[in-house]
Amino acid sequence: MVKFTNANILSVFRKQMGISKADETAFVEAFQSVFEEALLKDKILKISGLGTFKLIPVESRRSVNVNTGEKIEIAGHYKLTFIPDATLKDKVNEPFAHLEIVEL
Numbered sequence: 001m002v003k004f005t006n007a008n009i010l011s012v013f014r015k016q017m018g019i020s021k022a023d024e025t026a027f028v029e030a031f032q033s034v035f036e037e038a039l040l041k042d043k044i045l046k047i048s049g050l051g052t053f054k055l056i057p058v059e060s061r062r063s064v065n066v067n068t069g070e071k072i073e074i075a076g077h078y079k080l081t082f083i084p085d086a087t088l089k090d091k092v093n094e095p096f097a098h099l100e101i102v103e104l
Contacts, residue, residue: 039080051084 006028013024035053038045043055060076084092 047085049085049087051082051088054081054083055079056081 006025009028010021010024013019013027014021017024019027035045039053039055045053047053055078058077058079061074063072063074064070065072
């Protein structure tokens with residue numbers, strides 16, 4: 001699994017785009033801000049060529065602490081889902097295109 005941090009993203013920009021570190025930092029911070037604002041406002045964000053991000057509400061529910069047996073309430077919250085764009089999906093699956101589907 002590849003984990004991207006702001007430093008990783010900035011390093012890629014620095015290598016591929018040849019822009020200053022200050023410009024890279026400003027871009028990533030602005031992108032994150034726009035991303036967050038769009039999701040919080042509309043609960044959905046579509047980036048062409050990448051995919052669609054959605055905030056899905058999850059209702060509060062009762063559960064049991066498996067360690068103590070105590071009943072607990074899990075607060076309602078949002079979860080973030082991602083559906084890849086067809087372009088990205090095709091690119092990711094391209095190395096496996098030669099494989100045949102075998103029914104078990």
